[in-house]
């Protein structure tokens with residue numbers, strides 16, 4: 678499922694188009710980048726425009742991991758709806 682991430686390192690991720698709202702982020706007020714990853718790590722996007730991406734990435738490692746877990750929970754891979762159970766209980 679497509680979602681939008683900030684590339685400035687503030688870890689903003691949302692389902693709809695928008696702009697970075699984090700005043701401390703170097704991408705503040707810049708549009709979010711579309712991403713269609715399924716693991717919640719967003720490839721290299723999260724720190725792509727950070728002045729020190731490697732440093733920021735390792736500093737935020739735990740937070741990124743936590744968010745990835747939450748992301749996968751909120752966006753399960755199973756796209757198909759569970760099949761309806763046939764109502765066979767007809768004995769009265």
Ligand SMILES: [Zn+2]
Nearest residue numbers: 683687697702
């Ligand atoms: Zn940001």
Ligand SMILES: [Zn+2]
Nearest residue numbers: 712713714719
């Ligand atoms: Zn993503």
